[in-house]
Amino acid sequence: MDPKKKTVGFVPDQDVNTSDLPSPGSSNPSAVNTPVSAFSDNQDLNRNTANTEPRPINSSGSRSSYEPMKSSYEEQWGLSDRAQSKTQKAASSSAGAGAKDAGSNKKDTKAKRVSIASPVNSNAASGKEGAKGSGLGIQSNASSMEGSQNGGAGLSGGPPTSGGKGGSQRPSAPSQKSMTKAERRELQEKQKAEKAARISAGLPASGKKAAQVLAQPSSGFSPNPSKSLATSFPGVEAEKAIAAAESTGQTKRREKLTKEIGLFAHLDPPKFANTATAPRDLHPAVVNVGLQMAQFKICGANARCVATLNAFRKAIQDYSPPPNTTLSRGMQGYLNPHISYLVTCRPMAVSMGNAIRFLKHEIGNNLDLPDEDARVLFMEKIDNFIRDRITMADQVITSLGLQKIQDGDVILTYARSSVVQSLLLAAHAKGIKFRVIVVDSRPRFEGKQLLRALANVGVPCTYVLLTAIGHVMKEVNKVILGAHSLLSNGALYSRAGTAVVAMSAHELKIPVIVCCETYKFSDRVQLDSFVQNEIGNPDELVNDQNNNYGHSSTRCHDSVRGSDTSATSASKGAGGGVLSGWRESRDLKLLNLLYDLTPSEFVTVVVTEVGLIPCTSVPVILREFLPMIQQS
Amino acid sequence: MSEEFDVVENYKDLLRSSPELSMPVAAIQALVELIKHSKATTMSEFMLSIKDASQRLKSSVRNSISLSAGCDLFLRFVTRNSHDVADFETWKATLIVRGQSFVEKADACRYKIADLGVPFIKDGSVVLIHAHSRVVSLLLQKASENHKRFKVFVTESSQTQGGIRSAKMLRAAGIPTTIILDAAVGYVIDKVDMVLVGAEGVVENGGLINQIGSYQMAIVAKAANKPFYAVAESYKFVRLFPLNQYDLPTYNADTLSFQELNVDYEARVNEDGTIVPGSTAVSAASSTALSQTALHMKTSEDRASQGSNPLVDYTPPNYITLLFTDLGVLTPSGVSDELIKLYL
Numbered sequence: 001m002d003p004k005k006k007t008v009g010f011v012p013d014q015d016v017n018t019s020d021l022p023s024p025g026s027s028n029p030s031a032v033n034t035p036v037s038a039f040s041d042n043q044d045l046n047r048n049t050a051n052t053e054p055r056p057i058n059s060s061g062s063r064s065s066y067e068p069m070k071s072s073y074e075e076q077w078g079l080s081d082r083a084q085s086k087t088q089k090a091a092s093s094s095a096g097a098g099a100k101d102a103g104s105n106k107k108d109t110k111a112k113r114v115s116i117a118s119p120v121n122s123n124a125a126s127g128k129e130g131a132k133g134s135g136l137g138i139q140s141n142a143s144s145m146e147g148s149q150n151g152g153a154g155l156s157g158g159p160p161t162s163g164g165k166g167g168s169q170r171p172s173a174p175s176q177k178s179m180t181k182a183e184r185r186e187l188q189e190k191q192k193a194e195k196a197a198r199i200s201a202g203l204p205a206s207g208k209k210a211a212q213v214l215a216q217p218s219s220g221f222s223p224n225p226s227k228s229l230a231t232s233f234p235g236v237e238a239e240k241a242i243a244a245a246e247s248t249g250q251t252k253r254r255e256k257l258t259k260e261i262g263l264f265a266h267l268d269p270p271k272f273a274n275t276a277t278a279p280r281d282l283h284p285a286v287v288n289v290g291l292q293m294a295q296f297k298i299c300g301a302n303a304r305c306v307a308t309l310n311a312f313r314k315a316i317q318d319y320s321p322p323p324n325t326t327l328s329r330g331m332q333g334y335l336n337p338h339i340s341y342l343v344t345c346r347p348m349a350v351s352m353g354n355a356i357r358f359l360k361h362e363i364g365n366n367l368d369l370p371d372e373d374a375r376v377l378f379m380e381k382i383d384n385f386i387r388d389r390i391t392m393a394d395q396v397i398t399s400l401g402l403q404k405i406q407d408g409d410v411i412l413t414y415a416r417s418s419v420v421q422s423l424l425l426a427a428h429a430k431g432i433k434f435r436v437i438v439v440d441s442r443p444r445f446e447g448k449q450l451l452r453a454l455a456n457v458g459v460p461c462t463y464v465l466l467t468a469i470g471h472v473m474k475e476v477n478k479v480i481l482g483a484h485s486l487l488s489n490g491a492l493y494s495r496a497g498t499a500v501v502a503m504s505a506h507e508l509k510i511p512v513i514v515c516c517e518t519y520k521f522s523d524r525v526q527l528d529s530f531v532q533n534e535i536g537n538p539d540e541l542v543n544d545q546n547n548n549y550g551h552s553s554t555r556c557h558d559s560v561r562g563s564d565t566s567a568t569s570a571s572k573g574a575g576g577g578v579l580s581g582w583r584e585s586r587d588l589k590l591l592n593l594l595y596d597l598t599p600s601e602f603v604t605v606v607v608t609e610v611g612l613i614p615c616t617s618v619p620v621i622l623r624e625f626l627p628m629i630q631q632s
Numbered sequence: 633m634s635e636e637f638d639v640v641e642n643y644k645d646l647l648r649s650s651p652e653l654s655m656p657v658a659a660i661q662a663l664v665e666l667i668k669h670s671k672a673t674t675m676s677e678f679m680l681s682i683k684d685a686s687q688r689l690k691s692s693v694r695n696s697i698s699l700s701a702g703c704d705l706f707l708r709f710v711t712r713n714s715h716d717v718a719d720f721e722t723w724k725a726t727l728i729v730r731g732q733s734f735v736e737k738a739d740a741c742r743y744k745i746a747d748l749g750v751p752f753i754k755d756g757s758v759v760l761i762h763a764h765s766r767v768v769s770l771l772l773q774k775a776s777e778n779h780k781r782f783k784v785f786v787t788e789s790s791q792t793q794g795g796i797r798s799a800k801m802l803r804a805a806g807i808p809t810t811i812i813l814d815a816a817v818g819y820v821i822d823k824v825d826m827v828l829v830g831a832e833g834v835v836e837n838g839g840l841i842n843q844i845g846s847y848q849m850a851i852v853a854k855a856a857n858k859p860f861y862a863v864a865e866s867y868k869f870v871r872l873f874p875l876n877q878y879d880l881p882t883y884n885a886d887t888l889s890f891q892e893l894n895v896d897y898e899a900r901v902n903e904d905g906t907i908v909p910g911s912t913a914v915s916a917a918s919s920t921a922l923s924q925t926a927l928h929m930k931t932s933e934d935r936a937s938q939g940s941n942p943l944v945d946y947t948p949p950n951y952i953t954l955l956f957t958d959l960g961v962l963t964p965s966g967v968s969d970e971l972i973k974l975y976l
Contacts, residue, residue, distance in 0.1 A: 404875060478875070511875035601950070605837070605873050610976055612873035614837035614949070616965040620972050 259538065259582070259589040263530060268347055270537045270592070277344065279337045283315035286338045290345035299446075301484050301520055302394075302418050305351040306386055308342065312359060313382045316375060327371040328363050331378070335360070347534045350485035350493070350522045358385055389519040393609035394419050397515050398426045401480070401607045404513060409434040410476050412510075414466075414501045415441070416450040417482020419515040424450075424480070428459045435459075437476060441466040441497045443540035443592065466497050469504050479505040483516035483606075488622065489525045490600030490615040492516075496593050499529075502602035511604040514615065518608050518625065521618050529596040538590035542579045637669040639685040640692040652766060655832075656702025656867045657738040659689055663706050664731035667724055675720065682710060695882055695943045697841050698832040701870035706731065708975060734867075741865040741958040742767045746774040749828075749863060749956040753780050757825040760785045760817070760853075763843045764794030765830025767863050771956070772828075773805045784809045785820050787845060791943065794843065817849050821856045831864035834957075835872045836971050838949035838964025840864075841880065844942055850951035859953040866959050869971050874946045886940045 260269065272294055278287065289311040292298040298307045315338060321330030339356060342348065348356075362381045366374055401423040405411065411434055413420050424436060436459055440447030447463065454461050464472050479501060485493040492498065492514055505512045526532055582588045603615040610625055643662040647653060653661075666685050672678035686703035690696040710727060717723045745767055753759065753775040759782055761768055772784065784802055788795040788811050795811050802809040812820055827849055833841040840846060840862050853860040874880050878887075949964030959970055 404879070509876070511879075513875070604875055610972075611871070612836060613972065614873075614965060614968050617968045617972055620969045624973055625976050 261589050261591050264533070264535060264591065264593075267533055267535050270535050271344060271346055272537075278341045282338055282341055283311070283318060285311040285314040286341065290342050293342070294345040296444075300416075300418055301349050301351040302390055302517070304349050305355050305519075306390060308352050309355055309359070309382050309386055312338070312356075313379050316378050316382075319375075321371065326368060327374045328367045328369060328378075331363050331374075332360070335363075350524075351520050354519050354522070355385060355389075385519075390517060393517040393519070394422060396609040397517065397607050398423045400609075400612060401513070401515060402427055402430060402432075404478065404605075404607075404612075405432055405434060407433045409478055410437065411435070412437040412439060412472065412476040412479045412501070412505070413450070414439045414447070414479075414481055414498055415444075415495045416446040417515065419517070420480050420482045421450050421453055423515060424454060424459065425457060428454075428457055435462070437462040437464065437472050439464055439466055439469060439472070439497075439501060443536075446495070466500060469501060473504050473508055473510065476505070476508075476510055479510055479512045481512065481514050483514050483520060484595060485520045485522045485524075486514070486516050486606065486615060486618050487522050487524050487526050487597075488619045489527075490603070490618055491526060492598040492600070492603055492615065493522075493526065493595055494598065496529075496596045499596045499598040499602070502598045506602040512602060514603050514606045516606055516608060518610060518621055521622055523619075523622055526597055529593065533596075534594040536592040536594045538582075538592045541590050541592050542582065637666060639663070639666050640688055642666075643689055643692070652739075654738070654766065654865070654868075655693075655698045656705070656865075657735055659686070659699050659702035660706045660731060660738075660867075661735045662689065663703070664728055664735070667728055667731070670724070673720075675714065675717065678720075678724075679710070679714070682707065695832070697870060697872075697880075697882065697944060698868055700881075701833050701868050704871055705867055705869075705974075709734075738865065738867060741867070742770050743774075744958045745863060745865065745956050746771040748958075748961055749861070750775045750778055750780070752826070752861065752956075753782055754825065755780050755782070757782045758785065758823055759783070760787075760820065760824040760827045760849070761798065762787050762795075762827075762829045762846055762849055763789030763792060764798040765863065767865065768828055768830045769798055769801050771863060772802060772807060776805050776807050782807070785812050785824060786810070787812055787814050787817065787849070789843060789845060790814055791844060791941070814845050817845075818852050821852050821858060824853075824856075824858055827853045827858055827860045829860075829862055831862050831868055832944055833868050833870040833872065834862070834864045834955065834967055835870060835874060835946070836968050837873060838952065838955065838962075838967035839874065840947040840952060840955075841870075841872075841874070841944050842947065844945050847877070847945040847947045847951075850947045854951050860951055861954050861956060862947075862952055863956045866957050866970070869967065869974070871971065871975055876948075877942075877946050880944065880946055882942065882944055887942050889940050 278290075286308075289298065289307045292307070293304055298304055312335065315334075316331065319327065319331060319334060321327045321334075335356075339348075342352070359378070359382065362378060366377060369377060397419055405423075405427045409432075411424070413424070413436065427434060436454055438447045438451045438454070438461055440451075440463065442465075451461055451463050462472065481492070481494060481498055481502065483492055483494050487493055492502070502512050524532070579588075579590065582590055600615045605612050606615045606618075608621070610621060613621065639662050642665050643658055646658040646661055647655070663682060663685060666682065670678060670681060672681055686700075686707055689703055690700050693699060709730070713723070713727070749771045753772070759772070761772070761784060763786075772782075775782065784807055786795045786798045786802070786809055799809045799811050829840070829842055829846050829849065831840050831842050835841060840850075842862075850860050872881070877883070949967075952964050955962045955964065955967060957967075960966075962970070
């Protein structure tokens with residue numbers, strides 16, 4: 001029972017995040033009441049309704065610690081729990097490493113946060129008297145017990161998603177939640193590694209926390225819970241679990257945990273910021289950029305490319321070659337771990353790939369230059385690349401694109417592209433009278449940024465979601481889209497949803513204008529979105545009601561905090577809508593593809609810095625034009 | 633500068649003196665003449681005068697598309713060579729020589745295209761052509777000379793009556809030819825084996841700018857699964873990228889505008905001299921004789937609104953099967969390849 005109490009004490013802190021609060025209530029009456037009231041305004045009806053059902057099931061679970069595990073869920077749960085314990089071990093160790101890494105990088109606030117968060121995890125884990133496996137089991141037990149108690153008491157506020165299987169789902173969820181919340185707590189209170197002591201203290205701590213918990217929800221639609229839900233990276237834990245599972249060679253388990261989808265098994269699973277696995281000698285600037293990209297703080301092909309190049313520039317600036325090599329030769333080997341680190345953070349963008357290829361090409365061409373000359377040369381080349389291929393290119397694209405915007409136009413655009421945004425702003429600045437329809441979609445809602453930028457300068461805007469595309473397309477006379485990449489067969493590889501927009505425009509014979517710098521052209525050929533794509537964090541799809549009110553900028557902001565908590569997935573689920581228990585549901589998988597492929601016949605024209613070209617001319621540009629640039 | 637030399641006048645003289653000359657070639661020839669008369673002493677002054685002249689040429693005619701193709705090509709030629717100029721005078725001389733040789737070769741272009749296109753005309757086939765195009769007529773004449781037996785439908789093309797001119801030429805060459813109404817394209821398309829049109833300009837995506845009516849022929853041909861071939865000299869490739877019909881440089885606010893009601897149009901028609909006699913929207917319903925009477929029946933409003941009718945339309949590349957050019961037989965995307973090579 002002792003362990004239970006501990007876990008109970010633990011739970012309340014965590015619940016900052018979400019609905020779990022009810023369970024603590026069982027052990028602590030005062031807490032019970034408060035969460036309910038808090039929920040009444042803050043939490044969704046969903047939860048309450050959902051909660052009512054699962055309880056009976058839970059109640060069947062006996063209090064003795066391990067019994068419940070033998071229920072029909074046992075397989076799933078047992079497996080996942082054990083895996084999680086491993087995960088947590090791995091997490092604690094990796095977190096320690098991560099902390100060290102991050103700690104070395106004082107400039108990087110994010111890194112610091114990560115480091116803070118991860119020790120928390122490890123502490124929490126170790127706080128359970130070191131016996132992690134048993135500790136976990138106890139936890140899950142305790143939670144199930146709580147669930148049963150709740151059911152008996154008829155309190156509202158059990159985990160929302162549990163549904164029929166609630167009992168099974170619960171155990172794991174609380175444990176994860178507890179981790180998360182603990183982390184969050186720590187962040188907020190800025191108490192660090194000493195948490196273990198507090199945990200052992202048990203109830204008193206929980207009481208305080210419960211009080212705080214109460215305070216937060218009662219603030220009405222307090223942004224914090226929703227933000228944390230939206231931004232946290234629950235997958236972190238899953239990933240670690242995967243790593244653990246892999247290490248033990250249990251691939252079956254892996255599949256179950258990742259909820260991998262057969263058709264997309266060849267794609268990398270979603271990645272999460274993790275400095276733990278990174279080699280030690282990475283340049284902090286690159287580490288920084290990698291983390292930011294993993295958390296989607298840096299997002300968009302141009303932004304990622306510029307950030308990467310600038311980080312490499314710093315790395316080159318600070319690089320001193322080992323003895324007996326020139327800087328260029330040393331650099332060749334030096335960059336590779338950086339690049340592979342970036343790939344571990346998030347799959348490489350085509351733009352980054354091209355830029356890095358350019359850089360390597362330059363290095364390879366100047367192997368025998370004196371060190372300082374080479375350093376200056378490479379830095380200058382990077383600056384020139386950013387200037388010529390991105391900054392100036394965008395300006396030229398903007399001026400060329402202006403030719404195609406006339407008075408009275410109704411322009412539709414999807415999500416947000418930096419080039420499209422500057423084009424529309426320039427058109428407005430030029431005095432052209434036009435209207436913009438911003439089409440947006442879950443889960444990232446990138447269009448809101450564009451909408452804000454346009455609305456701020458007074459462009460008449462309409463904002464709709466992708467579902468309304470058929471309706472709004474009728475009044476549109478031009479569609480302007482951004483691009484992640486243009487492939488050699490003329491296909492457009494861009495944010496998921498672009499293909500639908502282009503297709504419906506094509507259907508109505510509305511010209512589709514794509515703005516794309518030539519450095520994003522790829523010599524790849526792709527016929528569908530399956531061969532190559534990027535899988536995003538599936539949990540982004542889950543928290544419907546929360547995501548709908550957050551927009552990406554605040555989400556990004558929050559993701560700093562959210563990502564730190566490595567165990568948020570379950571707790572997050574508890575705050576979400578009907579999908580929140582998806583990880584526990586045997587047959588439910590979520591797929592969050594980030595890109596899709598628009599066939600070339602849906603694209604009327606591509607605006608590039610070399611002029612307006614049909615998208616089938618991509619290989620011509622690659623063949624004829626780019627060599628010219630590289631020579632000059 | 634070219635105060636004493638009027639490019640526009642020279643250009644019009646050239647066209648008048650040799651009707652076989654096409655607009656872009658005449659424009660280039662006029663610009664070469666300008667260089668001959670140029671008294672510019674510095675590079676920038678010289679470039680300025682050429683740019684100014686080509687601008688004046690373009691604005692001198694209502695439909696400047698093929699003209700601007702020639703001007704742009706020449707300008708590109710001049711600027712591309714301007715990087716490595718050692719001696720200004722000799723450079724001018726080479727420009728003149730090159731320009732003249734280009735003009736001379738322009739004629740050969742058509743013959744080359746005709747040779748390339750002849751194999752596409754099968755013995756016993758029926759060809760539908762639109763209005764009048766020198767290069768299309770030449771191609772058909774060549775085919776006839778090669779003992780191909782085929783028949784031709786030619787649209788009347790009511791705005792310029794070009795179809796009547798084509799029919800005369802083709803009959804003279806011994807090719808059975810029937811003039812059809814512009815509105816009868818859909819009626820005859822099932823009897824037709826291929827559609828052949830000329831071009832005023834070929835745009836960057838491989839689309840076509842041609843006399844009004846080409847687009848609807850292309851649509852009909854596509855619907856009937858008949859091949860639609862365009863025939864164009866490479867100097868008609870123009871750096872334009874129209875998104876649709878209303879994105880052409882010839883389009884303006886007056887094009888196909890709706891007339892205000894209760895306005896006296898007589899005055900407006902008089903000052904607007906662009907109405908071609910016999911160009912009627914109504915005449916499609918009738919033979920020449922009928923159209924005469926129709927013309928009499930028309931109110932001044934009708935004639936005023938005719939003035940706002942477009943002269944050219946744009947055929948998107950997806951309707952075009954192949955383009956016969958002097959660079960070879962190209963797909964539409966092949967055109968953009970060539971243009972990119974030329975202009976980048």
